[in-house]
Amino acid sequence: MDFDTFEKSARQNLGLADAARVSGRLKILRRLQSTCKFEYPKILGILKQKDHDKWITDLYNCLVKDKKSLAEFRANYTDIQASKAAEQAAKDQRLSTELSNSVKKYNQEKQEFISTSTVIGKSTQIDKRMTRSADIPLASEVRTPDTLAKALDVFSREFFESNIVPRPDPTPELLDPPYDPNYLLFQARIYAIRYDYRVQGVEGKEATCAARVSIIAGILGGDVREATRCWDFYFKAGIVHDAKCIESFALLYVLFLARYSFIDTNRKHQLTRLIEQLYAMAHPDAALDPPQEIQPFTPSAIMVVHIDCLHTAVKEGTYNDRLLSLIGGFIVHSAEISYGLKDLESHALSKCVRLLIRQIKGFQKEA
Numbered sequence: 001m002d003f004d005t006f007e008k009s010a011r012q013n014l015g016l017a018d019a020a021r022v023s024g025r026l027k028i029l030r031r032l033q034s035t036c037k038f039e040y041p042k043i044l045g046i047l048k049q050k051d052h053d054k055w056i057t058d059l060y061n062c063l064v065k066d067k068k069s070l071a072e073f074r075a076n077y078t079d080i081q082a083s084k085a086a087e088q089a090a091k092d093q094r095l096s097t098e099l100s101n102s103v104k105k106y107n108q109e110k111q112e113f114i115s116t117s118t119v120i121g122k123s124t125q126i127d128k129r130m131t132r133s134a135d136i137p138l139a140s141e142v143r144t145p146d147t148l149a150k151a152l153d154v155f156s157r158e159f160f161e162s163n164i165v166p167r168p169d170p171t172p173e174l175l176d177p178p179y180d181p182n183y184l185l186f187q188a189r190i191y192a193i194r195y196d197y198r199v200q201g202v203e204g205k206e207a208t209c210a211a212r213v214s215i216i217a218g219i220l221g222g223d224v225r226e227a228t229r230c231w232d233f234y235f236k237a238g239i240v241h242d243a244k245c246i247e248s249f250a251l252l253y254v255l256f257l258a259r260y261s262f263i264d265t266n267r268k269h270q271l272t273r274l275i276e277q278l279y280a281m282a283h284p285d286a287a288l289d290p291p292q293e294i295q296p297f298t299p300s301a302i303m304v305v306h307i308d309c310l311h312t313a314v315k316e317g318t319y320n321d322r323l324l325s326l327i328g329g330f331i332v333h334s335a336e337i338s339y340g341l342k343d344l345e346s347h348a349l350s351k352c353v354r355l356l357i358r359q360i361k362g363f364q365k366e367a
Contacts, residue, residue, distance in 0.1 A: 003033050006040035010047055018048045024084075025055070031080050036073075037064040119199045126151045128192045137199040145197075149206050152193055156213050159186040160344040166355065167222030169263060183221035190214050208234065208241040212249065213345065219256060219352045227256065235294040247303045248335040248349075250278065250294065251327055254310055255356040258319065262363035275307075275314040282307040306330055319360055328353040 001009075007026055025047060029038070042062045049055040060073045068076070121142035128143060128151075143151065165180045179187075190210060197207040211234040218227030231253060238246045257271035273293045280288035281296055282304040299307060306327055313319050332350045 001040045003030065003040070006043070009044060021050075022047055027084060028077065028080050031084075032077070035076075038062050039064055121145070121147070121196060121200055123147065126154060127189065128196070142199055143193075143196045145200070145202055145206065148193055148196055148202075148210075151189070152206065152210055152213065155186060155189045155193075157344055159183075159217060160348045164220045166220060169222075177222075179221055179223065183217065183223065186217055187221070187223065187226060190217065203237065203241075205241045208237040211237065212242065212245070215249070215252075216345070216348050216352050219252075219355065220348065224260060231294075239295045239297055243297070245335050246297055247299060248331045250297075250299075251303070251306060251310075251331050252349075252352065252356075253294070254278070254314075255324075255327065255331075255353065255360070258314070259356045259359045259363070262360075271314060275311050278307045279311045302330070303334075318364065321361070324357045324360065328357055 007030075010022060010026060029043070032038075038059075039062050043059065046055065046058040046062070049058060056074050056077055057070065059077075060070050063073070119137045119142055120139055121144045122139045123141055123143045124147050125143065126147065128141070159182070162182045164183050167179045167183075168174075168177045170177060190213060194207070194210050194214065197203075197210060211230040214230040215227050215234060218224070218230065234242070234249065235246070238249065242249075254271070254274060257267050257274060261268035261271045270293060273291050276288070276290035277293050277296070278299070280286065280290050282299050309323055310327065313323055331353050332346065335346065335349055
């Protein structure tokens with residue numbers, strides 16, 4: 001049996017679970033067959049072997065008249081495997097760069113189109129999915145500000161009343177864990193709301209509220225990218241349109257970064273920059289000039305106390321239960337008293353805080 005006939009037979013009747021494994025092995029075997037002779041019919045019986053070490057041992061036993069030791073054969077196989085992986089990684093990087101540049105150019109052109117166009121929403125349909133208007137905003141598909149305010153209220157209330165299961169952190173066994181279906185539905189709706197505000201150039205309390213709700217939803221759903229996407233917009237707009245709530249969300253941002261700093265070095269650096277900026281804002285007389293992570297504001301006296309405590313905790317990398325409890329209480333009660341958040345949003349904010357604190361404690365126990 002020649003290699004081409006063997007490969008054709010090997011690829012027949014493969015399930016999804018075996019396809020990737022078998023395909024990778026066939027690529028290596030194609031290289032090996034130039035220096036090694038195999039009994040291909042025997043290999044057909046072992047090709048789906050899940051245990052990698054046993055697969056190499058069994059493959060070695062399929063060699064015909066070869067004086068190589070098992071160790072030498074294994075080393076040769078491993079070298080070819082590493083070479084293939086490096087080639088694929090280089091190819092993936094090249095494609096990723098090309099795709100990234102293409103997407104960047106496309107998004108830039110789209111933003112230029114949107115920024116130079118005047119869109120006045122005419123749609124009064126409450127629910128909307130992103131359609132062609134995501135590229136070319138059509139007035140008939142963009143909702144009016146009054147409709148958007150109603151949609152934000154209806155969908156937020158529906159989401160806050162649901163029981164959302166946060167997406168778990170990726171693991172080597174599960175690189176892309178699923179999101180809660182209820183969260184995905186809300187994410188699509190809130191994204192469409194923010195988009196309709198943006199293409200009409202609507203700025204103000206409602207658009208800021210949409211970003212604030214997106215942050216809460218992103219944390220509850222375990223969606224780091226969605227929450228991150230909204231932090232910058234919120235702090236820029238919130239200084240003007242959400243000033244009474246800005247302190248609560250600045251400290252919520254600290255907890256958010258602290259939680260992800262345990263698994264992401266970039267978040268750890270962000271957290272350090274943020275706490276240094278907050279400390280400089282709390283002590284203007286110290287003439288500190290750290291990088292700006294968020295839009296500056298003047299913190300209240302009680303927030304200064306919390307910043308000082310967090311500044312020490314972040315430096316040491318440890319957060320005691322009492323500090324976390326005090327910070328969490330301040331975030332929720334400050335938002336309720338100063339701003340008067342609606343009951344459901346206040347309850348959702350409280351859930352966010354409890355979730356982040358529980359996750360921080362969990363990481364500290366594992367450390």
